[in-house]
Amino acid sequence: MPRGPHWFHRRIRGYGCRLTLPRQRILEVLSRSSKHLSAEEIYHRVHQVYPAIGLTTVYRTLEMLVSGAMVMRFDFGDGRTRYELIKDQGALTSHHHLICRVCLKIIDCEEFTGDERDYLKSIEKKLSKKYKFEIREHQTRFYGVCDKCKKEVTDYAKR
Amino acid sequence: MPRGPHWFHRRIRGYGCRLTLPRQRILEVLSRSSKHLSAEEIYHRVHQVYPAIGLTTVYRTLEMLVSGAMVMRFDFGDGRTRYELIKDQGALTSHHHLICRVCLKIIDCEEFTGDERDYLKSIEKKLSKKYKFEIREHQTRFYGVCDKCKKEVTDYAKR
DNA sequence: TTGGTAATGAAAACCATTTTCAATAAGGAG
DNA sequence: CTCCTTATTGAAAATGGTTTTCATTACCAA
Numbered sequence: 001m002p003r004g005p006h007w008f009h010r011r012i013r014g015y016g017c018r019l020t021l022p023r024q025r026i027l028e029v030l031s032r033s034s035k036h037l038s039a040e041e042i043y044h045r046v047h048q049v050y051p052a053i054g055l056t057t058v059y060r061t062l063e064m065l066v067s068g069a070m071v072m073r074f075d076f077g078d079g080r081t082r083y084e085l086i087k088d089q090g091a092l093t094s095h096h097h098l099i100c101r102v103c104l105k106i107i108d109c110e111e112f113t114g115d116e117r118d119y120l121k122s123i124e125k126k127l128s129k130k131y132k133f134e135i136r137e138h139q140t141r142f143y144g145v146c147d148k149c150k151k152e153v154t155d156y157a158k159r
Numbered sequence: 160m161p162r163g164p165h166w167f168h169r170r171i172r173g174y175g176c177r178l179t180l181p182r183q184r185i186l187e188v189l190s191r192s193s194k195h196l197s198a199e200e201i202y203h204r205v206h207q208v209y210p211a212i213g214l215t216t217v218y219r220t221l222e223m224l225v226s227g228a229m230v231m232r233f234d235f236g237d238g239r240t241r242y243e244l245i246k247d248q249g250a251l252t253s254h255h256h257l258i259c260r261v262c263l264k265i266i267d268c269e270e271f272t273g274d275e276r277d278y279l280k281s282i283e284k285k286l287s288k289k290y291k292f293e294i295r296e297h298q299t300r301f302y303g304v305c306d307k308c309k310k311e312v313t314d315y316a317k318r
Numbered sequence: 319t320t321g322g323t324a325a326t327g328a329a330a331a332c333c334a335t336t337t338t339c340a341a342t343a344a345g346g347a348g
Numbered sequence: 349c350t351c352c353t354t355a356t357t358g359a360a361a362a363t364g365g366t367t368t369t370c371a372t373t374a375c376c377a378a
Contacts, residue, residue, distance in 0.1 A: 018324060018375050039366080054327040059366065061325095077234035079335085080365065098292050107290055119278060124301060131266060132306035133257050140299045142283060147291035177344050177355060198335080213358040218335065238366085239334065 008070060008085075015068045025050045026061045027085070036074050036082035036106070072137070078104045096140045102149035167229060167244075174227045184209045185220045186244070195233050195241035195265070233298070237263045255299045261308035 008027050012019050029045045030037070037045075043058045062083050065071035074082040076099055084095075098107040124135045167186050171178050188204045189196070196204075198217050205212045221242050224230035233241040235258055243254075257266040283294045 020325060020375065022326070052327080056328080056367080057326060063367095073236060075234040075236035077232060077240065081236065098286060098290055098294070100292070101295070107292070109286060109290070127257060127268060127301060131257055131268070132309075133259070133266070133301070133303055134309060135257070135301045135303040136260070137303075138299060138301045140279075140297060142286060142292070142294045142297045144292055144294040144296075150291075150293060179344070179356065181357070211358080215336080215359080216357060219356085222336095 011068065011070055012064075015064075017064060017068075022046075022050065022053055022057045023061050025053065026058060027065075030065075030071065030083070030085040031087075034084075035108070036072075036084040038080040038082055040080070042083065074139070076104070076106055076141075082106075095137075096142075098142045098144070098146070100146035100149055101143055102145055105146055105148075107146070170227065170229055171223075174223075176223060176227075181205070181209065181212055181216045182220050184212065185217060186224075189224075189230065189242070189244040190246075193243075194267070195231075195243040197239040197241055199239070201242065231296075235263070235265055235300075241265075254296075255301075257301045257303070257305070259305035259308055260302055261304055264305055264307075266305070 008031070009019050009024075012023065017023075025046045026042060029042055033045075039055065039058050039062060042062070043053065043055045046053045046058065062071060062073075065085075066073050066083070070086060072084050072086050072095065074084065074095075076082065076097070096109045098109060099105075100107075120138065124138065127133060128135050167190070168178050168183075171182065176182075184205045185201060188201055192204075198214065198221060201221070202212065202214045202217045205217065221230060221232075224244075225232050225242070229245060231243050231245050231254070233243065233254070235241065235256070255268045257268060258264075259266075279297065283297065286292060287294050
């Protein structure tokens with residue numbers, strides 16, 4: 001379980017990649033934000049402190065970080081991929097979200113208690129065995145209507 | 160809980176839309192396949208029996224069916240959206256998948272037993288209350304490496 | 319310090335999905 | 349049943365997020 005502000009530098013070098021300035025800036029932005037950001041959001045944030053950055057580099061760096069298991073990728077169906085730094089480099093990671101069908105807002109929820117986690121872990125074990133599938137992590141998504149939209153939209157079905 | 164081969168016809172008309180030939184063909188393809196299909200896969204299947212079909216119509220029909228809660232949309236992150244007819248028009252639907260990070264294969268799993276369902280239902284209740292969020296359905300995704308890829312790919316990290 | 323090569327950024331390409339628009343057809347009114 | 353309104357359709361063009369191309373730059377091992 002790596003610690004310190006620059007553990008990811010070691011990870012990148014250990015992954016056989018060069019530690020460049022653009023990559024450092026991107027990692028700083030990712031580590032500063034706990035939310036899942038889109039490539040363009042990351043690009044804009046990096047651009048403030050490193051204007052030479054190119055959107056292409058953001059995409060390429062993210063792809064490297066994902067395949068190096070340093071960043072997690074999410075697709076919520078709003079047309080853009082989101083990315084989030086994996087902070088806990090320990091056991092299986094899990095991410096849970098409430099997604100509003102109306103405004104597409106995404107709410108993170110971390111309310112899974114200890115035995116909720118144990119519970120999902122036991123399901124994972126069962127599925128792993130049955131399908132001979134090695135599970136690395138899981139996500140649960142709860143789709144519905146958020147508080148704000150419930151008030152604003154009376155007739156949900158009509159969109 | 161509507162029954163019979165053409166319950167969706169009633170649903171569409173009740174939704175204020177016309178029941179056209181292309182829509183019927185699309186619904187037939189959807190109801191015949193239990194897997195989640197991409198728009199293009201649906202297009203090809205409809206094309207076999209109704210060559211005049213346009214891809215645009217497939218997309219538009221799917222959008223209508225999704226907003227009318229007749230079809231469920233999935234984004235697994237491989238660049239194309241998948242669609243699946245909602246067969247059980249009753250209680251909260253749930254869908255669970257194993258997704259291989261290597262070959263992107265998607266395995267449906269229906270092994271959630273009764274009390275597993277109850278368990279997730281209790282989490283839903285908790286979350287609903289805390290976030291004032293009306294939950295309609297949920298999905299759980301387990302990411303990892305499938306049996307086949309485990310054998311083929313020794314060094315997963317290197318991709 | 320230097321050389322080989324990975325990484326970069328701008329522009330072009332890609333590709334799933336959406337929009338435009340003129341032609342067509344569903345289905346209620348008469 | 350026929351007519352008429354208007355939703356629906358399909359082809360082509362547009363859109364927009366992401367990827368590829370390619371010449372230039374800059375890591376970092378020796």
